[in-house]
Amino acid sequence: MSSILTNNSAMVALQTLQSINKDLAKTQDEISTGKSVASAKDNSAVWAISKVMEADVNGFKGISESLSLGESTVAVARNAAETVTDLLTDIKGKIVSAQEENVDRTKIQTDIDSLREQINSVLNAAQFNGKNLVNNFDESSILSSLDRDSAGDVTASYISFNGQNLTSDGGTLSTSTALNRIGTVDDAGAYTVGAGATLSNAANDATITLATSLDDGDTLTIDFADQQFTYTNNSGGALAVGDLDDIVAAGLANLGVEGVTTAVTGAGEITVSSTNKFDAITIQGSSPTTTVTVDPDAGGSQSAAAPGAAATLVARAETISLGGTGNTGGVVKEGDGFQIALDGSTFNYVAKDGDTLNDVATGLKRVIDAQGVDGVSVKVNLSDDPTTSPPTIQIDNDGSNNISLTVDDGADGVASGGLVGLSGIDVTTSDGARNALNNIESLIQTSIDAAAEFGSIQSRVETQAEFIGKLTDSLKSGIGALVDADMEAASARLQALQVQQQLGTQSLTIANQAPQNILTLFR
Incomplete structure (x- = not known):
């Protein structure tokens, strides 16, 4: 049925053309913006x-x-x-x-x-x-x-690290909280943090006693440090201890062990005196017929050795152990401070993060060498296992006067600079040059x-x-894959829509002409 009031074909053609125009507008927007999703309304x-x-x-x-x-x-x-x-x-x-x-x-x-x-x-x-x-x-x-x-x-992530202080700053020692990780062992026995000792230049002694004569043809042997003295009696008869002691004293002296002197102090008694700074001397005597005993003095920290047994003549230097009663497997925390006082002068090292007890011992030596005390020499004995055998510091006094020694420690200080001790390097003396050579290696390693x-x-x-x-x-x-327009597809779609638009326009035109055709019925 045809009607001049309602043109259904025109309405359909118009709706189609409007849809085409809408798609064409969207495609043109994609081409102009480059995005298929340009706003929230496109795809929220x-x-x-x-x-x-x-x-x-x-x-x-x-x-x-x-x-x-x-x-x-x-x-x-x-x-x-x-x-x-x-x-x-x-x-x-x-x-x-x-x-x-x-x-x-x-x-x-x-x-x-x-x-x-x-x-x-x-x-x-x-x-x-x-x-x-x-x-x-x-x-x-x-x-x-x-x-x-x-x-x-x-959440934000960071790469965190600590600065590496390469200055010679001494740090700041705090003794408000004791660590009890530092102690000393003197010639008479152990003492704890805060206790003192006296560094003397006096020699340590040991007495070698020859209790019986040496039979004809027998050989007396005395192991002394890393050397050995031997004497064979070829006199044709037994050699009395009063004659044997002079031979032994002279023989030990001729070994040339550094810092050692010998003297006959009684019938059959030879006193060995050692000013050796850092190395102990082991003494052991034996003979088939002569009874030989060795008795270090109080400095040896032991009683007379049994005949034929070894005894130790300890080094003169005072030994400071970094183990202490509070040592926890050699662990050192940042701010842990250690102090050695010599004759009123204090020498401090405060640990940085990552330091070990070996680092502490090395740092204390550098500080003492840098500031210097007349006649004082320092040696560090590092440890491969601070848990069971903490490092030690040996301090010797070769000066004319006795020197007081105390030790202390504490937590929560400010760490010493990594090159502490560098400012005190002085090679104008042979001792200074020797100390500098020992210390420069740890500075370079730092x-x-x-x-x-x-x-x-x-x-x-x-x-x-x-x-x-x-x-x-x-x-x-990823963002591009989500929102960017496919320009090739958009271009093809644009051309297709343009053709559809033309066809839609023609369809609408034809549909609008349909009522005109009804007039022919009335001619």
Whole structure:
């Protein structure tokens, strides 16, 4: 049925044309914006996801900047530590030269002072944007990531590390909280933290007693330190102890053990006196017919050895053990401080994070050598297992006066600089040159460890920065996959819709002409 009031064909054609125009407008919008989801009305779920991801991309751009800044800061510190290592190596060369007696040690010391000043200059200049990592042990952190969990919560992640203080700062000792990890053992026996001893230049003695004569043809043997004295009686008769003691005294003296003298102090008694600083002397005598006993004095911390048994003539130096009653497997915490007082002068070392008892012992030696006390010599005996055998420090007095010794410790101090003791290196004397040679190795190792630590951190930052760059690219690709328009498809769709639009327009035109055709019925 045809009607001039209702043109159903025109309505259908109009609706079709409107739909085509709507699709055409959307396609043109995709082509102009490059996005298939340009706003929340296009696809609310995809749009929301893309916006979260875009926010993460912007955040990672800031992280990349943080990593770049952090990497530069760490790189400056690493270069500084490497330069300090080179300068310390140069100082070592000067110290080695100073070991010779026929060199101008004053000029060598001038060169060392110059190198030391250069080290200070490097440490002071090693800052980036005001941040210096080689003059403190402060904790630093670099923003490295933003981590989003399944619930949508975001947390920041950091690369954290400590500065590597390569200064000569002495640190700050606090004795408010005792550690009880440091104790001493003197010639008479053990004493604890805070107790004292006296360092004397007096020799330690041991008495060798020859109780019976030496038969004809028999041989007397005395092991002395790492040497041996032997005497065979070929006199044709028994040799009385009154004659044998002179022979033994002279024979032991002729061994040439450093710091040892011998004297006959009674019939059959030979007193051996040792001013040996750091090494104990083992004495053991034996003979088929002569009874030989060795009795160290009170300094030997033992009674007379049984005939034929070994006895120990201890070193003159006072021995300080870092074990103490509170030692917990050799563990040292940051801020743990250790003090040795000699004749009123205090020598402190405060541990940094990561220090061991071996580091503490080495640090105390460097400090004592740097400040110096007349006649005092120091030796450190490091330990492979501080848990069962803590390191010890031996302190000897070769001066003319006795020196008082006390020890102490405490927690919660400020750590000493990694190169503590460097400022006191003095090679103008033979003793100073010898001490400097012992100490420079630990100083070099400290700077090497610092450079290695910074190198490790820099490598980690570089790896993280590379990862963040790739992650950002992946996020951008993901966002594009969600919201970007497929331009090839959009172009093809545009052409198709344009053709459909033309056809729709023609269809509407034809439909609108239908009522006109009714007029022909009335002609």
